[in-house]
Amino acid sequence: MSALLDLALPFARLIDPESAHGLAIRALSCLPPRRAGADDERLAVEAFGLAFPNPVGLAAGFDKEAEVPDAMLGAGFGFVEVGTITPRPQPGNPRPRNFRLSEDRGVINRYGFNSGGHGPAKARLVARVMARRGRAGIVGVNVGANKDSTDRAADYVAGIRTFAGLASYFTANISSPNTPGLRDLQEEKALDELLARVIEARDTAAPGVPLLVKIAPDLALTDLDGVVQVARRRGIDGLIVANTTISRPAGLRAREKDETGGLSGRPLFPLATRMLAESHARVEGAFPLIGVGGIDSAETAIAKIEAGASLIQLYSGLVYEGLGLVERIKAGLLAHLEKEGVSLAALVGRGVAARLAEPFPG
Secondary structure (H helix, E strand, O other), X not given: OHHHHHHOHHHHOOOOHHHHHHHHHHHHHHOOOOOOOOOOHHHOEEEOOEEEOOOEEXXXXXXXXXXXXXXXXXXXXXXXXXXXXXOOOEOOOOOOOEEEEHHHOEEEEOOOOOEOOHHHHHHHHHHHHHHOOOOOOEEEEEEOOOOOOOOHHXXXXXXXXXXXXXXXXXXXXXXXXXXXXXXXXXXXXXHHHHHHHHHHHHHHHOOOOOEEEEEOOOOOHHHHHHHHHHHHHHOOOEEEEOOOEOOOOOOOOOHHHHOOOEEEEHHHHHHHHHHHHHHHHXXXXXXXXXXXXXXXXXXXXXXXXXXOOOEEEEOHHHHHXXXXXHHHHHHHHHHHHHHXXXXXXXXXXXXXXXXXXXXXXX
8 A cells, every 4th residue: 555655756746735635535435444554562652541553643734634544544644633623614724725845854834723614523533443342553643723713721621521531642733833823722721721721521421531832943942841841730741743844945946945834744844853862851750751853764763763752743744755665764763773772762862962962943
């Protein structure tokens, strides 16, 4: 499956990114379901009370509507995160809203939480469970708020209640740069109030299901202090570091670099990885971290783990490397473990001090 889709990559790049993505989702949804081969036990990770067969996850944004989680698990991912899903349908921002920065191996998007709403996604996840009385595989649900919502915390609560019993874990996405005012929820007081309501809903509707929060890479370090303090005080299960950036690193070459939206892919790697290391230093082992942003090789995956990630996620890397990237990362991880003579757990965070000693990415 992944080999066939990878062969189609050069042709997919001839059409606009959003259309190419839609074609990929349709192709994946038409393929017969298959199970991935068993992973080497050295890649297994225990985190958030869940047993992951390998640490390589699919980031939210690829399967926004929960259409192909099993196809992506079948491609070798250790877990899949669907969404972001809002309570009510909304179209998102006008097209075009997705841009390849091919020379930089990056992507800019300003989708704006385009979503079919809770109803269709829930129906697909219910059908998934009913098809085999509960299909195997870790599938997280990333929930968000509608653009015109007057009570955004209520939208996150609705997401927890709607997908209770269907989600392996929940992610509260409070860091998309494409919904006006959403990132304000990362402010300490606002985050504390949000988490109080969301955790209460989780404890009532889905007790024991992990709750994660996805944060921006653009936080000032003083603001990151506040986020981590609230997260630890409220007892969330983990942070995902980080979402796309509104910054534009020096040296970008693609003419699309000035498009409005969040930048992901290779240009995001230095900033997202530094923020991951900063988060790891502040969390002090209170909960695990998922590292995301710019992973497109085994080497970048290893760097992310050494910067403090127990698990990793990718999406933009698939645009340039194809689905075969998943198996290449896993093979590279195993080769690295053999060469170093260490366990995967021993890699987590061992490069944090060196990463923090570097100049802050500009």
